[in-house]
Amino acid sequence: MKNIPSKTAKERVQNMKKWLEDLSNLLLELPKMAMDLPVNLVNLSFDIFENPEKIVELTKLFLWLPNRTLNKFVKTYFIVYANMQSSSFEQQEDILSDLLDKCQDTMFGQRYGFRYIKTIEDFQNQVPISHYHDFEPRIHYMLKGEPNVTYPGKIDRFATSSGTTADSKYIPITKEWLKKSHFRPSTEVFGYYLKANPRTQFIKGKWLVIGGWFSKNPYTGEENIGFISAILQKETPWIGKILKEPGDDVSSIEPWEDKLDAIIKHTVDKDITFINGSPGWLLNVMYKVLEYTGKKTILEVRPHLELFYRGGLPITLYKSQFETLIPNQNMKYYQIYNASEWFFGIQCENDVDDMLLLTDHGTFYEWIPIEEYGKQNPKVLTLDQVEIGKEYVMLITNYSGLRRYVLGDIIVFTALEPRKIKVAGRTKYFIDMLGERVFLEHIEKAVFETCKKTDTIIAEYTVWPHVYTTESDHRWAHERIIEFVKKPESMESFTQILDQELLAANIFYEDERLTTKVLGSPIVHAAQAGTFYSRFKTKKNLSNQHKVPKLSNDRKILDEILAIMNWTA
Numbered sequence: 139m140k141n142i143p144s145k146t147a148k149e150r151v152q153n154m155k156k157w158l159e160d161l162s163n164l165l166l167e168l169p170k171m172a173m174d175l176p177v178n179l180v181n182l183s184f185d186i187f188e189n190p191e192k193i194v195e196l197t198k199l200f201l202w203l204p205n206r207t208l209n210k211f212v213k214t215y216f217i218v219y220a221n222m223q224s225s226s227f228e229q230q231e232d233i234l235s236d237l238l239d240k241c242q243d244t245m246f247g248q249r250y251g252f253r254y255i256k257t258i259e260d261f262q263n264q265v266p267i268s269h270y271h272d273f274e275p276r277i278h279y280m281l282k283g284e285p286n287v288t289y290p291g292k293i294d295r296f297a298t299s300s301g302t303t304a305d306s307k308y309i310p311i312t313k314e315w316l317k318k319s320h321f322r323p324s325t326e327v328f329g330y331y332l333k334a335n336p337r338t339q340f341i342k343g344k345w346l347v348i349g350g351w352f353s354k355n356p357y358t359g360e361e362n363i364g365f366i367s368a369i370l371q372k373e374t375p376w377i378g379k380i381l382k383e384p385g386d387d388v389s390s391i392e393p394w395e396d397k398l399d400a401i402i403k404h405t406v407d408k409d410i411t412f413i414n415g416s417p418g419w420l421l422n423v424m425y426k427v428l429e430y431t432g433k434k435t436i437l438e439v440r441p442h443l444e445l446f447y448r449g450g451l452p453i454t455l456y457k458s459q460f461e462t463l464i465p466n467q468n469m470k471y472y473q474i475y476n477a478s479e480w481f482f483g484i485q486c487e488n489d490v491d492d493m494l495l496l497t498d499h500g501t502f503y504e505w506i507p508i509e510e511y512g513k514q515n516p517k518v519l520t521l522d523q524v525e526i527g528k529e530y531v532m533l534i535t536n537y538s539g540l541r542r543y544v545l546g547d548i549i550v551f552t553a554l555e556p557r558k559i560k561v562a563g564r565t566k567y568f569i570d571m572l573g574e575r576v577f578l579e580h581i582e583k584a585v586f587e588t589c590k591k592t593d594t595i596i597a598e599y600t601v602w603p604h605v606y607t608t609e610s611d612h613r614w615a616h617e618r619i620i621e622f623v624k625k626p627e628s629m630e631s632f633t634q635i636l637d638q639e640l641l642a643a644n645i646f647y648e649d650e651r652l653t654t655k656v657l658g659s660p661i662v663h664a665a666q667a668g669t670f671y672s673r674f675k676t677k678k679n680l681s682n683q684h685k686v687p688k689l690s691n692d693r694k695i696l697d698e699i700l701a702i703m704n705w706t707a
Contacts, residue, residue: 213332213341220486221327225556226580226586227522229498233660234261237502237535245542246276246288249458262504262518262542267533269544270307277308279537282357290540297366297478298353308363309478314537318500323481327474330486330494331445335470340445343411347371347382348423349389349400362532366478383408398423402430412445417456418598421448422671424463436463449476452578455596456588459623475561479545480536483559492552492560497521500537505530508548511565531565567687571603571614572656574647576640578688584639592632593622598670601689602696604661619699621665633662665703672702 238261242252250265266272276287277296285292293310332338350365352372362517364372371389374382384404391397397654406427412626413420424436433439443464443479453460460471475483475493480501483493497503503521510516524530532545548562563577570576581601589596604617618636626632641648687695 151270216325216329216332220326220333225495225497227497227520230502230521231258233498233500234502234535237537241289241539244286244290245279246289246539250541258520265542267506267516267518267542267544271326273540274515276539277310278357280310281308281355281363288541289537289654293539294362295369296355296363297369298363302343310539311369312538314500315480315573316370316467319481320370320476320538321375323474323476323484323496323499324496326496327447327472327484330484331470331472334486334488338444339442340352340411341381343409343442344383344405345381345412345414346384346408346410347404347414348419349386351390351392366476383410398426402427403637406431406439409442410440411442411520413443413448414447414449417448417453417460420448421459421463421597428463437466440464445472446470447472449474452582454582455589455599456596458589459597470611477545478544479538480534480541482532485680492558495557495559497557502535504533504535505549506533521557524551524554525556526554529562567690569603569616569689572650572654574644574650574657576601576616576644576647576689580640580644580647581689583643584636588632588636591635592626593624594626594632597621597623597667600670600687600696600699602693604693613656615658617661617696618661618668619663619665619696619703621667621669625664629662629664633660636660636662661701663703664701669699669702 148450208385218464227432238247238252238255238492247253252384255261255264279287280293281296284294289310289312291312293312295311297311328341331340348367349371350368352361352364352368354360355362368389371382371386376673384401388397388400388404391400401423415423427436427439428434431439436443443466446460446469448471457471460469470488472485473491473493474481474485481496481499482501483495485492485493495503505517505519505521505524506516508531510518517535519530527550530549530551532549533542534545535541535543544565546565548565550560550562552558552560560579561580568577585596585599588594599618599620601616601618604615610617637651640660641651647657678705
């Protein structure tokens with residue numbers, strides 16, 4: 139395979155020097171740490187030699203260190219680990235080469251001649267691009283217990299993905315997936331945060347992470363299908379279980395409303411310093427906490443809370459609510475790009491809206507320019523061919539058994555050295571009835587600016603197409619349902635400003651609204667508080683894993699919400 143390094147030799151030497159410096163500092167601290175331990179390490183070493191299973195006692199000893207020493211050790215370890223990471227196209231070539239070699243004798247590898255693939259071009263010519271529905275038959279073979287389908291051996295766990303889609307997907311999870319995709323990046327997540335915030339104290343407290351639950355395999359009856367949060371919770375190393383709240387007994391409770399009550403009661407007196415989850419659901423948890431405690435702000439309940447990591451939806455529209463509930467100017471809001479399929483990106487600096495793309499973590503990436511997506515034979519690029527500012531649909535080939543798989547996200551590169559990205563939207567969730575090409579990024583920007591200008595706060599919203607039915611007007615329009623926390627003084631004015639902001643954000647929308655005039659004025663419905671929550675409850679999919687699609691060409695969900703509001707479409 140072609141060898142195209144993306145870093146100069148000088149940069150590599152500088153990175154190595156920094157890594158060695160951090161490692162040296164950590165090693166110099168070890169003798170002092172050993173002196174602080176309340177046991178004899180020599181005697182323990184002999185015990186481990188005679189009984190190897192006692193090696194776990196060695197790692198647990200670190201919890202006996204004085205707080206200041208333990209704090210310093212943990213911080214240094216995370217930072218050293220983060221500094222070891224690099225980004226190059228060579229890593230991508232190595233990943234693909236290893237996967238082709240490892241999987242050549244699987245059913246998929248034999249079907250597409252992995253043994254004979256020598257270059258990236260060979261791989262792209264021989265292996266077809268696939269969506270979930272293309273891959274689904276193979277996944278069902280795995281669910282039935284069939285080994286060596288797309289990855290060596292039998293797959294014994296599956297992540298169910300049902301965030302914004304109507305039908306559940308089952309994603310195979312391998313041991314390599316856990317190691318490369320989540321345990322390793324999780325360490326780096328905190329390493330980058332500690333580098334950017336060296337005075338942080340978040341590791342001294344507890345971490346609120348809301349997990350999911352498992353369900354039975356429809357073929358084998360095993361409880362080996364679960365939300366990705368449930369799988370990670372079950373496989374979390376012991377140190378993670380010590381720091382995380384709530385415990386497995388609470389996280390596995392069903393239904394969601396009972397679990398939410400249990401989480402609040404179990405964690406209300408814990409010193410929570412870090413929270414993780416989707417913005418909308420965490421806000422729901424916070425309001426419930428305030429209702430339970432009678433406090434006015436979360437800071438009164440969690441005085442040392444300092445870090446929120448989110449995945450999935452943007453935080454733009456929720457930020458003002460978080461800042462009201464957590465009036466702490468030092469509160470940090472970070473994002474990660476993880477999914478059931480893999481862990482792709484990490485925010486590595488304060489106050490930025492892009493993420494470092496993980497190029498050495500078991501995923502080989504390919505990129506379809508957005509204008510090529512949907513064609514029978516689209517142009518496909520590798521990581522060394524992408525450009526800043528252009529939109530791409532991402533394909534992944536990884537250690538979970540997915541091959542040239544269309545993830546469905548639209549990615550924009552913001553930097554190439556190192557490679558940084560933003561998620562601009564979803565291929566399934568956009569509105570393009572007449573050529574207006576409206577994606578999530580455009581909607582979020584327009585709604586955010588409108589809220590600022592009208593002094594309003596939004597809890598949730600969704601946007602769908604509409605056809606005017608009057609005799610004089612048969613044009614299309616965009617129809618919205620918005621659930622307000624703080625309503626505008628005038629809905630008419632709010633709607634006009636929202637239209638103007640979207641015109642400014644998207645030239646294609648402007649063309650169809652003002653030039654061709656095939657798009658009419660937008661329609662906005664103000665929903666009562668709790669409307670979107672009621673929709674989840676009606677559909678029996680209440681959980682922190684489910685999200686409302688923000689926009690689509692299909693009216694199905696909008697009509698469901700309108701029915702809840704006792705309106706007719």
